[in-house]
Amino acid sequence: MRNRTKISLLALKIPQISIVAPLYNETESFPHLVERLNKLMDSQPLAIEVVLIDDGSRDNTPLLMRQLALLDPRYHCVFLSRNYGHQLALSAGLAAARGTEALFIIDGDLQDPPELLPEFYKKYQEGFDVVYAVRRKRKESAIKRLGYYLFYRTLKAISYVEIPLDSGDFSLISRRVADVMNQMPEESRFLRGMRSWVGFKQTGYEYERSERVAGESKYSFKQLFGLAYNGIFNFSEFPIQFMGRAGITAISVALIYLVITLAKRLFFGTVIEGFTALLFVIVLFSGVQLLALGIIGEYVLRIFFQSKGRPLFIVKEKIVECQITNNK
DSSP states (O other): OHHHHHHHHHHHSOOSEEEEEEESSOTTTHHHHHHHHHHHHHHOSSOEEEEEEEOSOSSSHHHHHHHHHHHOTTEEEEEESSOOOHHHHHHHHHHHOOOSSEEEEOOTTSSSOGGGHHHHHHHHHTTOSEEEEEEEEOOSOHHHHHHHHHHHHHHHHHBSSOOOTTEEEEEEEEHHHHHHHHTOOOSSOOHHHHHHHHOSSEEEEEEEOOOOSSSOOOOOHHHHHHHHHHHHHHSBSHHHHHHHHHHHHHHHHHHHHHHHHHHIIIIISOOOOSHHHHHHHHHHHHHHHHHHHHHHHHHHHHHHHHHTOOOSOOEEEEEETTEEEEOO
């Protein structure tokens, strides 16, 4: 009874902190997530709400979310009309969160421990608007670890924004940072890059990333490549600059080849002949042209989707403080 009274009193308060967690087919991990979030909220004097976003799950995740939100007013649930992907689901959570002080972003698989909220909040109280988690160690396959390692270092080398190494979406951001990010309308979202671009005072917090508590990762290699593409094309001028450099390189190779050919003709009375030399030149220039067209096409495609002006996501239903709101 006391615990129920405490929950009711906290629900009447305007939340200071919003914990934002996107979910996709997380039936197996859901009970573990709720158990740990309840322990965290019960141990903190802060008024905390949890914003759970269903990203078009096909299992029992929406049902479990609905049952929880109708029983516990601390849980605020957002149901999207279909699967939009992790970054857009997280964006929907940022838009729905009501925390007046800060938003704490985690993953629903509990690889990001919610118990670190007090440590992140201390940093916030010290004056930091963004406290991002730095992965000291990953408990994932060697291929994924290598891929992440190379990607972050490549992005750091070519990006015009200082994006911290080995930092994902797991972070605590102040209300004003969240408000700025909510105003950014870009369709191909890379939230950790947007978070860095916003600026303000930021700091890192090292932690060891855990394994999933249950189930399998919902991020396929295709989706990881898509996320990497968004990071590179949205926060780097390198692709378009590379196209010009590749063109200059191709012209230089062609000129060198021409000089060698003329030198052999003038001084040795011979000319390079044969199908191999001709094939080399054709393949080189064709490859450069196709690469250039591919890079231009990537930019054109992004402009095309952005120019449509469609909403980033569609909310089908919300449950806030045990009240259901449908999008009709």
